[in-house]
Amino acid sequence: MSLGFIPxxxxxxxxxxxxxxxxxxxxxxxxxxxxxxxxxxxxKRPPNFMLYMCTLMLxxxxxxxxxxxxxxxxxxxxxxxxxxxxxxxxxxxxQKPRLINHYLKHKAKSGKNLFIQGTESxxxxxxxxxxxxxxxxxxxxxxxxxxxPFSIGLSNFLFQYIPPSIFVFTxxxxxxxxxxxxxxxxxxxxxxxxxxxxxxxxxxxxxEAFHSTTEHIYPVIRxxxxxxxxxxxxxxxxxxxxxxxxxxxxxxxxxxxxEDLAAGCRRILRKRLPSLKGxxxxxxxxxxxxxxxxxRLVYLFILDLKDEEQLIGTNFIEGKLWQVQxxxxxxxxxxxxxxxxxxxxxxxxxxxxxxxxKAS
Numbered sequence: 001m002s003l004g005f006i007p008x009x010x011x012x013x014x015x016x017x018x019x020x021x022x023x024x025x026x027x028x029x030x031x032x033x034x035x036x037x038x039x040x041x042x043x044k045r046p047p048n049f050m051l052y053m054c055t056l057m058l059x060x061x062x063x064x065x066x067x068x069x070x071x072x073x074x075x076x077x078x079x080x081x082x083x084x085x086x087x088x089x090x091x092x093x094x095q096k097p098r099l100i101n102h103y104l105k106h107k108a109k110s111g112k113n114l115f116i117q118g119t120e121s122x123x124x125x126x127x128x129x130x131x132x133x134x135x136x137x138x139x140x141x142x143x144x145x146x147x148x149p150f151s152i153g154l155s156n157f158l159f160q161y162i163p164p165s166i167f168v169f170t171x172x173x174x175x176x177x178x179x180x181x182x183x184x185x186x187x188x189x190x191x192x193x194x195x196x197x198x199x200x201x202x203x204x205x206x207x208e209a210f211h212s213t214t215e216h217i218y219p220v221i222r223x224x225x226x227x228x229x230x231x232x233x234x235x236x237x238x239x240x241x242x243x244x245x246x247x248x249x250x251x252x253x254x255x256x257x258x259e260d261l262a263a264g265c266r267r268i269l270r271k272r273l274p275s276l277k278g279x280x281x282x283x284x285x286x287x288x289x290x291x292x293x294x295x296r297l298v299y300l301f302i303l304d305l306k307d308e309e310q311l312i313g314t315n316f317i318e319g320k321l322w323q324v325q326x327x328x329x330x331x332x333x334x335x336x337x338x339x340x341x342x343x344x345x346x347x348x349x350x351x352x353x354x355x356x357x358k359a360s
Contacts, residue, residue, distance in 0.1 A: 009167040011024055089126045096123055192256065198286065243338060327344060331344065
């Protein structure tokens with residue numbers, strides 16, 4: 001949104017080399033061109049309020065340039081534009097709550113976030129600009145107090161060179177800030193939210209999903225690792241909000257937004273069992289699990305290992321293979337996670353079937 005300052009910057013720079021009213025005319029044409037472009041694309045792009053206000057300002061200045069006495073002195077032209085834009089920026093800043101409320105009430109849900117973000121971006125640019133202007137005015141005040149009368153060099157520096165620099169640095173800082181936050185956004189992890197049948201209906205920040213308990217249904221992948229009729233279990237980390245320090249299946253993760261189940265399984269194995277090659281889990285069942293701490297649609301997969309050495313080098317907390325009889329002896333004692341105890345009978349049946357199949 002800081003690019004709305006470009007026509008004013010162009011006007012100031014051109015005024016140093018050509019007639020003032022021609023410079024204003026070029027800036028006005030440029031600003032009108034940008035304004036028309038953004039207006040024609042208003043359904044896809046949020047309005048650039050600073051651009052529209054600069055367009056209005058340049059249009060008024062262009063008309064005023066034909067009036068006798070309407071031309072500002074060359075020495076004060078740049079700082080005059082800087083101050084007029086500052087006044088417009090302050091007026092725009094006062095309208096922030098009204099603009100945000102307008103988009104909250106009247107924009108379609110699909111485009112509401114885009115326009116609110118665009119409005120917020122405008123005010124970020126405005127705040128950066130006003131900060132630089134404040135520093136500039138403070139510098140002018142200091143120079144008036146200690147260096148008055150001004151030399152030609154100091155006068156040019158304060159009134160002609162700093163104003164365009166402010167517009168340049170405003171755009172530069174704003175773009176650097178946007179690039180930084182865009183990179184953060186790309187790195188931000190989102191989890192899918194689903195309806196009871198498993199259809200994805202939205203997304204939630206990972207941090208919010210970890211702390212938001214039952215507001216949404218989250219798809220969760222769980223992978224049961226089996227070897228020779230045993231289950232590989234480990235302790236859940238103590239910082240987990242759900243069943244901390246309880247023994248559970250070690251391979252579990254929320255499904256990321258835009259990720260399918262196969263990709264989710266590959267991600268989990270790549271992260272937790274990076275040395276495991278040539279095997280992939282098999283989907284088993286889907287079931288709903290919810291309590292006062294979570295609301296999940298669980299996709300349970302089975303990973304049947306052929307070699308115990310495939311588990312060597314894992315960093316699971318107290319991870320080890322458990323026999324079915326060992327697990328049965330500890331059920332209902334608060335030792336295992338609630339989710340695992342709900343799954344155990346089903347997993348036991350699978351192990352029994354596999355063992356009978358081997359025996360036959």
